[in-house]
Amino acid sequence: xxxxxxxxxxxxxxxxxxxxxxxxxxxxxxxxxxxxxxxxxxxxxxxxxxxxxxxxxxxxxxxxxxxxxxxxxxxxxxxxxxxxxxxxxxxxxxxxxxxxxxxxxxxxxxxxxxxxxxxxxxxxxxxxxxxxxxxxxxxxxxxxxxxxxxxxxxxxxxxxxxxxxxxxxxxxxxxxxxxxxxxxxxxxxxxxxxxxxxxxxxxxxxxxxxxxxxxxxxxxxxxxxxx
Numbered sequence: 001x002x003x004x005x006x007x008x009x010x011x012x013x014x015x016x017x018x019x020x021x022x023x024x025x026x027x028x029x030x031x032x033x034x035x036x037x038x039x040x041x042x043x044x045x046x047x048x049x050x051x052x053x054x055x056x057x058x059x060x061x062x063x064x065x066x067x068x069x070x071x072x073x074x075x076x077x078x079x080x081x082x083x084x085x086x087x088x089x090x091x092x093x094x095x096x097x098x099x100x101x102x103x104x105x106x107x108x109x110x111x112x113x114x115x116x117x118x119x120x121x122x123x124x125x126x127x128x129x130x131x132x133x134x135x136x137x138x139x140x141x142x143x144x145x146x147x148x149x150x151x152x153x154x155x156x157x158x159x160x161x162x163x164x165x166x167x168x169x170x171x172x173x174x175x176x177x178x179x180x181x182x183x184x185x186x187x188x189x190x191x192x193x194x195x196x197x198x199x200x201x202x203x204x205x206x207x208x209x210x211x212x213x214x215x216x217x218x219x220x221x222x223x224x225x226x227x
Contacts, residue, residue: 006048008058014041021176033093036114042109043118047125049140051055057132071203074137074203077196081165088169088185094178102180113174120167126153134161134184140207148210149215156224158215159200162193163222197221 014037021033051059095101105113127134129153133141140146153160169189173182204211220227 002056002059003052005063006052007045009063010041010044010048013044017089019057021093024090025097027097030093036117036172037177039114039118040121043121046122051128055129055132058128061132061135062128064207073199074196077192077199078137080192080195084185084188085165085169089172089179091184092173095178095181096176099180102178103180105174110175113171113176115171116167116173117171120164120169120171123153123160123164127164130143130154130160130199140203146208148208148214150214155218157220157222158218159221162197165193166222167191183200189221193222 015091017039017040021037022028022030025033049061096104104110131149131154133144133146133149135141157163166186166189169185171184173185179183201215205215
C-alpha cells in the first residue's frame with residue numbers, strides 16, 4: 001500500500017509542478033519544461049523506491065500532515081514556503097512568455113541549472129535517508145521516539161532539506177527562467193525560509209532533548225562551513 005501511495009503521490013506532485021509551469025505560460029509548447037518534469041518524475045521515483053526499501057519510515061513521515069498539532073506560527077511559515085515554491089516556479093514562464101523583462105539563460109549556463117536542480121534533489125533525498133522524523137509539519141513525535149539526527153548530511157548542516165529547496169528553485173529558474181525570475185524567486189524563498197527555520201528551531205530547542213548541543217556542534221544551517 002505504501003508503494004502505491006508513494007507512486008500516486010509522486011505522480012500528483014509532478015502534475016502539480018506542471019500546472020505551476022504551464023498554466024502561467026498559457027501554452028503547452030514548452031519542451032524544456034516537459035524535459036524537466038520527466039527528469040523530476042524519474043529521479044523522484046527511483047529515489048523513493050530506494051527509500052521504500054531501506055528507510056520506509058522516512059517516506060511515511062513525509063506523508064504525515066497533522067494540522068491539529070501544528071503550531072499557528074508553523075502554519076504561516078508552511079504557507080510561506082509553499083507560496084515561495086509556487087512563485088519560484090511560476091515567475092519563470094511569466095517572464096519568458098509574457099513580460100520579457102530580462103534575458104533567459106542559454107548554453108552551458110542553462111545546462112548548469114539542470115545540474116543544480118539535480119543536486120537539490122540529492123540533498124532532499126539524502127535528508128530523508130538520514131532523518132526518518134522529517135515530517136512536513138513542525139512537531140515533536142514523542143510516540144515515535146524522535147531524537148536528534150546528527151549523522152549523514154545532518155553532520156554538516158542542520159536543515160539540508162531546505163538547502164535542497166534552494167538548489168531546486170535556483171536550478172529550475174536557470175534551466176527554464178530568466179535572470180529576473182531567479183532573483184525574485186530567491187527573495188521570496190529567503191523570506192519563507194527565514195520564517196520556517198525560526199519556527200522549527202524554536203520548537204526543537206524548547207522540546208527536543210539534545211538539540212541545543214547539536215546546534216553548538218553543527219553551526220551551519222544551510223551551507224556547510226558558511227551559513
